[in-house]
Amino acid sequence: MSDPPALGQPVRARLVDVAHAAGVSKATVSKVLNGRDLSVREETRQRVRETARALGYRPHSGARALAGASTHALALLVPALANPTYVTIARGAYQRARELGYLSLLAEDFDGQEADESFNDLVQEGRVDGLLVASARPGHPLVDTLRDSSVPHVFLNRSVEGSGRNVTMDVARSSVAALDHLHGLGHRAVGHIAGPPGITPGDIRKDAFLRHAGKLGLDAAPVVSGDFDEDGGVSAALRLLNGAPGAPPPVTALYTSSLAQAIGAMGAIRSLGLRIPEDVSVIGNDDLPIAGHLWPPLTTVAMPLYELGTAAVDALVSAINGTPAGDVVVPTEPRLMARGSTSAPGARP
Structure with a gap:
């Protein structure tokens, strides 16, 4: 006893x-x-x-x-820790992993890192039970490595065609929500700052933007690609806004693919002597607390990032326990968070 x-x-x-x-x-x-x-x-x-x-x-x-000498540890690979989107995803993953009795480890897939070797070592050496991969960009060596591997894994916020283990959100719906908001305010020339070509969520968002812009009959819907960070927002916004000298900007509103891009775009607008939202409205994709503390407060489309992290852990743990893998789409729809950075063209808020 x-x-x-x-x-x-x-x-x-x-x-x-x-x-x-x-x-x-x-x-x-x-x-x-x-x-x-x-x-x-x-x-x-x-x-x-x-x-x-x-x-x-x-x-x-x-x-x-x-029960089987499990480490009860999971590894999450993200493309950039500087991207606040992945901070929220990681929080959701960590919390759900903890609820299920697992530890969630975090790794950054920075340039030059042999991510496939690093992640394989984690599993082969028995340090983790499975992988959460948010960095499945086209041509990434880890995708090919995992395709022929028995290691439990899921892809999140990045779809790998044919993998049957993608955990995603309704990304296309975010473009619809943004355009409906701007169109309802009277905007007919809306520019989109897309992400780098080849990144699945960015491509889906761009295609949905163009498709819905056509449906709404917008006069102009130009698209310029840029990195997801602030610098990407600055360079793309300048390209979209630089028209004839002394003429009004070619577009009256910008919709960006990330919050960081929106912050950069706001700086670019001011550098041209334009006002937000009187001259150019701005709406960013993803919502974080900082959006409400910018000036003017930034209108955003809030994506279910936290829920994405929890759903990915649920799917991975199920796979670890023998449940056949399958694609998962988080049911929570994007929500428009209207703030001071959007208004009718030429109107003061």
């Missing part, structure tokens, strides 16, 4: 305690907390996770070892 806990020592919550408090069986709790929960209703999954969190339940390391 084991010794009772020392006086004043907190008693560790057990699986049976979570099951009793949540009003479900131990088997159900085990399924939910280990990601094998596809047959369990969402309401029940949420109740079990909240109960486990409230009780401070953590899976016992010895039980994990007996």
